[in-house]
Amino acid sequence: MNFLKLIAIGITAVSAICTTQRAESQNLQSVSDYNKTHARLLAYQSKVQDQIKLTETEIFANQWIEEEEPEMDIYTEGWDSKLVNPYNPANVPDTKVIDVSKFHIPCPGRVTSPYGYRPRFRRMHKGIDLKLQTGDTVYAAFSGRVRLTNYERRGYGYYIILRHENELETVYGHLSKFLVEDGQDVKVGQPIALGGNTGRSFGAHLHFETRYMGYAINPAAIFDFENKTTHTDTYTFDKRTFKKSRDYSPSSRYKSSKGKYSGKSTYRIRKGDSLGKIAARHGTTVNRLCRLNGLKKTSTLKVGKVIRIR
Numbered sequence: 236m237n238f239l240k241l242i243a244i245g246i247t248a249v250s251a252i253c254t255t256q257r258a259e260s261q262n263l264q265s266v267s268d269y270n271k272t273h274a275r276l277l278a279y280q281s282k283v284q285d286q287i288k289l290t291e292t293e294i295f296a297n298q299w300i301e302e303e304e305p306e307m308d309i310y311t312e313g314w315d316s317k318l319v320n321p322y323n324p325a326n327v328p329d330t331k332v333i334d335v336s337k338f339h340i341p342c343p344g345r346v347t348s349p350y351g352y353r354p355r356f357r358r359m360h361k362g363i364d365l366k367l368q369t370g371d372t373v374y375a376a377f378s379g380r381v382r383l384t385n386y387e388r389r390g391y392g393y394y395i396i397l398r399h400e401n402e403l404e405t406v407y408g409h410l411s412k413f414l415v416e417d418g419q420d421v422k423v424g425q426p427i428a429l430g431g432n433t434g435r436s437f438g439a440h441l442h443f444e445t446r447y448m449g450y451a452i453n454p455a456a457i458f459d460f461e462n463k464t465t466h467t468d469t470y471t472f473d474k475r476t477f478k479k480s481r482d483y484s485p486s487s488r489y490k491s492s493k494g495k496y497s498g499k500s501t502y503r504i505r506k507g508d509s510l511g512k513i514a515a516r517h518g519t520t521v522n523r524l525c526r527l528n529g530l531k532k533t534s535t536l537k538v539g540k541v542i543r544i545r
């Protein structure tokens with residue numbers, strides 16, 4: 236009797252879980268209730284644990300094509316960090332209400348890869364990928380000024396960083412052509428570049444980031460890409476939601492005490508590392524790592540050994 240009861244409880248619990256998952260998958264497709272969607276996206280951003288769980292479900296796996304892309308973060312890693320992230324984390328306010336009412340969708344394509352944790356690379360994808368064809372126009376998301384145009388062969392390809400009047404910064408990657416120059420003022424919706432497939436990218440798409448003083452905000456928390464609008468007129472940045480995972484905020488690992496980037500040139504091998512993983516994480520190639528360290532592609536990596544990465 237007791238045993239049967241236990242089974243009954245077990246079945247109820249399982250069906251409850253199934254119902255929740257169904258409800259969630261339905262919510263994901265619903266676009267009518269912006270506020271709900273917005274709250275849910277903010278919740279994703281604050282709970283890295285939940286996000287990992289969600290990305291591993293079939294619902295998520297089937298919904299997006301994960302484009303192979305650099306897993307590096309141009310704000311904290313790579314050669315151009317000094318230029319790319321001029322912000323001192325100590326100066327970032329706890330909260331900030333950002334006016335996003337005057338906006339333009341950077342390109343009209345669908346989302347092919349969301350912001351968030353990528354289990355395959357064990358890294359955060361700090362922007363969102365939008366489908367486009369090479370040569371399609373990319374538009375300024377807000378009014379502001381071109382802070383940086385740059386090229387990174389192994390990373391974002393041709394990319395632009397705009398600094399906006401609302402204090403956000405937006406990043407546009409894998410471009411094929413710049414239509415603006417450094418320091419130029421741009422109006423919201425102004426064509427700034429042509430999209431492409433430059434850098435480490437497989438298939439033409441736009442990598443789009445929204446940053447507040449270096450902190451990578453989920454662009455989908457601000458924009459409703461499906462309906463080509465914003466969820467609300469203001470986005471409230473809350474620093475606390477970024478503290479749970481260092482991957483959400485500018486890393487301090489790459490800075491010396493004076494706040495300048497030291498540009499680490501060595502790396503200590505950890506369990507589970509491969510040359511491919513180390514190369515991807517540091518924006519370099521397996522061939523280069525082999526050359527620098529006198530290794531072969533097939534060499535066994537010793538945990539704890541320090542190798543040169545640049």
Ligand SMILES: [Zn+2]
Nearest residue numbers: 362363364442
């Ligand atoms: Zn991307």
